[in-house]
Amino acid sequence: MAFGETPEVLLAQEVRKRYTKDGPWAVDGISLDLRRGEVVSIVGPNGAGKSTLIQMMLGLLVPDSGSIRIFGTDMATGRRKVAHRINYASTDLSLPYSLTVRENLMAYALIYNMTNIRERIEKVLVALNLEPFRDVRVGRLSTGQVARMGIAKALINDPELLFLDEPTATLDPEVSAQLRATLQGMVRDRNMTLLYTSHNMREVERFSDRLYLMNRGRLVAEGTVPALMTRFDTEDLEALFLQMVQRERESDE
Amino acid sequence: MNSSRPPVPLLAWRPLVGILFRQIVLYRRSVPRWMEIFYWPLLDLLVWGFLTLYLKKIPSFMPSAVTSLLGALLLWDLLYRAQQGISVMFLEEIWSKNLIHLLIAPITPFHVVGGAVLSSIVKVLLSSSVAAFLAYLLFSFRIFSLGLHLFFFILALLMMGWALGILTTAVILRYGQEAEVLAWGVIFLFQPFSAVFNPVSVLPQVAADISRAVPASYVFEGMRSVLVQGRLPVGDLMMAFLLDILYATVALFVYSRVITRARQKGFHLKLGS
Numbered sequence: 103m104a105f106g107e108t109p110e111v112l113l114a115q116e117v118r119k120r121y122t123k124d125g126p127w128a129v130d131g132i133s134l135d136l137r138r139g140e141v142v143s144i145v146g147p148n149g150a151g152k153s154t155l156i157q158m159m160l161g162l163l164v165p166d167s168g169s170i171r172i173f174g175t176d177m178a179t180g181r182r183k184v185a186h187r188i189n190y191a192s193t194d195l196s197l198p199y200s201l202t203v204r205e206n207l208m209a210y211a212l213i214y215n216m217t218n219i220r221e222r223i224e225k226v227l228v229a230l231n232l233e234p235f236r237d238v239r240v241g242r243l244s245t246g247q248v249a250r251m252g253i254a255k256a257l258i259n260d261p262e263l264l265f266l267d268e269p270t271a272t273l274d275p276e277v278s279a280q281l282r283a284t285l286q287g288m289v290r291d292r293n294m295t296l297l298y299t300s301h302n303m304r305e306v307e308r309f310s311d312r313l314y315l316m317n318r319g320r321l322v323a324e325g326t327v328p329a330l331m332t333r334f335d336t337e338d339l340e341a342l343f344l345q346m347v348q349r350e351r352e353s354d355e
Numbered sequence: 356m357n358s359s360r361p362p363v364p365l366l367a368w369r370p371l372v373g374i375l376f377r378q379i380v381l382y383r384r385s386v387p388r389w390m391e392i393f394y395w396p397l398l399d400l401l402v403w404g405f406l407t408l409y410l411k412k413i414p415s416f417m418p419s420a421v422t423s424l425l426g427a428l429l430l431w432d433l434l435y436r437a438q439q440g441i442s443v444m445f446l447e448e449i450w451s452k453n454l455i456h457l458l459i460a461p462i463t464p465f466h467v468v469g470g471a472v473l474s475s476i477v478k479v480l481l482s483s484s485v486a487a488f489l490a491y492l493l494f495s496f497r498i499f500s501l502g503l504h505l506f507f508f509i510l511a512l513l514m515m516g517w518a519l520g521i522l523t524t525a526v527i528l529r530y531g532q533e534a535e536v537l538a539w540g541v542i543f544l545f546q547p548f549s550a551v552f553n554p555v556s557v558l559p560q561v562a563a564d565i566s567r568a569v570p571a572s573y574v575f576e577g578m579r580s581v582l583v584q585g586r587l588p589v590g591d592l593m594m595a596f597l598l599d600i601l602y603a604t605v606a607l608f609v610y611s612r613v614i615t616r617a618r619q620k621g622f623h624l625k626l627g628s
Contacts, residue, residue: 121621157624160459164618183362185461196452198381205380212373213460215363239384255456 110171111263111295112136112159117168119154128154130319131168136263139293141286143306145339146316147347152299155316156265159297160190172263186214191256192267193249199241203232203251206240207258214259222258229284230254245272250281257288263295270305282309303340315343317350363461370462374470378444379477392478396432396486403428404494423582424552425496427575430512431551433483434571435542437516440475441468442523442538449532449626458623464614465607468524472517479513501578504587508574511595515570518602519545525610528623550575570598 112135119129129151136142144152157163159170161181170177175184197206204223211219227233230250235243240251249272256264266285270278282305288294300306306313307327315323315330323330323346327339336342363370382388403424410421445467448454457467490496499505523537548562549571555563566572573595581587617623 154621157621162455162458162618162624163621182461182463185459186360186363188459190455190459192455194452195455197456198377198447198451198453200384201377201380205377209373209377209380210456210460212369212376213457213462214373215367215369215461 109137110135111138111140112170112172112297114155114159114170115168117155117158117165117170119151119158119163119165127151127319129158129165132316132319132321133168134314134321134324136295136297138262138295139289140311141289141296141298141309143298143300143310143313144316145300145303145306145313145343149318150316151319152316153267154319156190156267156297156299160188160265161185186259187261188263188265189256189259189261190265190267191252191269193252193269193271194267195252196248197240197251197255200239202237202239203227203243203254204236206251207254210255210258216259222260226254226257229257229288231280246274246277249273250277253281260292261294263297265297267299268301269298270300270302278305303338303343307339313339315346317347322346322350365463370460370466371470371473374457374467375473375477378447378470378474381447382478392436392482393485396482397489399428399432400425400486400489400493404490404496407494407496417583419583420579422496423579425490425494426498426501426578426582427551429483429486429490429498430508430574430578431546431549432486433479433509434512434516434549436479436482437475437513438519438523438542439516439538440478441471441517441520442527442541444471444474445524445527446532446535446538449527454623454626464610468521468607468610471520471524475517475520476513483509501581504577504581504592507592508578511570511574511592511599514596514599515602516542518599518606521603521606521610525606525613528610528617528626529613531622531626545569545571548572554579568598570595570602573598 114132114134117129117132118127120127132155144155146152154163158165159172159177161177164178173184173187177184201209204227207223207226208219211222216222227236230253232247232250232254235247240248243251249269253266253269256266270281273281285296286309289296298306298310310327312324312326313330314321323334323342325333330342331337331339334342334345336345382392407421407424410416410424448457458464487498490498501508519541523541526537527534548566548569550558550566551571555566555572555576558566573591577587577592577595
């Protein structure tokens with residue numbers, strides 16, 4: 103831990119955000135923390151505010167109130183001080199299709215000011231099983247390979263905190279399992295912290311150390327998967343998810 | 356994992372090279388992109404070159420005034436490419452859904468502009484060199500007859516083009532892809548007031564007044580002065596640079612404000628979706 107850093111990799115305090123002056127809160131008073139070496143999931147129905155929250159964590163949006171600190175730095179004002187230590191992949195994003203896998207990684211290694219570029223690219227290609235495609239243009243890859251390519255880009259700077267937004271949404275079960283194993287290995291070996299969103303509750307159940315359940319901009323539950331299932335007396339995470347969303351809906355009515 | 360890695364320095368060269376590298380590779384592989392650099396300048400050159408051949412045959416036309424049309428064409432194309440180079444690079448990032456990757460990287464939005472300026476220099480150099488060579492080959496027009504002044508003319512035009520490119524980028528960022536037509540059209544708003552093919556003195560008073568606020572008008576007047584009278588009005592060129600600095604300051608201020616506003620309102624997150 104560098105001087106001046108907090109023990110939490112990420113600390114969000116009472117974060118609120120809405121897009122229009124009188125509109126609904128997209129994120130409404132959320133506080134959470136991530137610690138080193140954890141895999142934490144944020145789950146919730148569409149429109150729960152997960153994306154807005156992650157965009158604020160990345161410094162793409164500034165909160166209306168509250169703060170998000172990563173490695174002790176406020177992301178609203180000091181994003182660039184820590185941006186080289188984090189990265190992000192999302193199925194909503196892509197990379198230039200005319201460039202090969204290696205060229206895209208090369209560009210981002212340069213943009214992240216990496217020095218050992220060739221070595222780093224090879225490591226990432228091996229980790230994501232992309233070596234056979236290193237000289238293939240991204241536009242000629244399958245959907246699953248493009249998803250892995252996005253994660254390869256997110257690993258190019260050897261991040262200490264990685265945000266993955268539905269990384270396995272376009273992958274078949276076998277490739278999803280391989281990717282989870284790769285990411286788990288990185289978390290274990292390199293003490294990386296992983297924040298993860300997914301609609302696949304079985305995956306979240308298997309993969310996460312802790313999870314936060316969001317609905318309508320608020321956190322409605324948090325804890326380890328077994329603790330939450332015991333607390334809410336459910337057999338699996340999907341049942342818990344449905345129960346929580348239903349309960350919220352009833353309380354609103 | 357090395358948690359003591361220092362932040363990326365503000366003046367680091369690798370991020371700029373990374374942005375430039377992506378652009379160059381994009382061009383290396385794309386025939387339509389090569390056409391954009393060579394096809395339009397070549398067609399313009401042929402149309403205007405043939406016109407000068409005709410005009411030279413009319414006894415009342417001064418040969419130097421006729422050849423200055425070709426010089427004007429080459430310099431106008433340079434201005435157009437400089438502006439377009441910035442705006443189209445930004446659009447390419449939107450089209451390829453890559454903009455967010457750049458905005459979360461440890462660089463500032465000004466690095467993105469810096470990379471665009473570098474790639475614009477490469478494209479302008481390529482396009483202008485080919486056009487200048489063909490102008491000499493086909494119509495015996497030597498752009499280098501402008502001498503050392505040529506460097507200052509080019510610099511003044513590039514600065515104006517970049518400023519307009521940055522401003523266009525800010526508008527696209529703010530209003531989305533509906534505003535992308537500006538990337539191709541905004542420069543033509545300035546063409547009637549830039550005195551590209553005609554002196555400012557022939558313009559109606561209102562248009563002449565407007566042209567005094569356009570840096571390019573001083574460059575094209577200066578170019579004609581060098582070609583026809585063999586002298587450079589230094590004061591006019593200084594005025595062009597002063598206006599360029601003003602344009603660049605306004606453009607960077609607007610760009611910076613739009614980025615700040617985007618982080619509050621999130622309109623940049625919807626681009627390309």
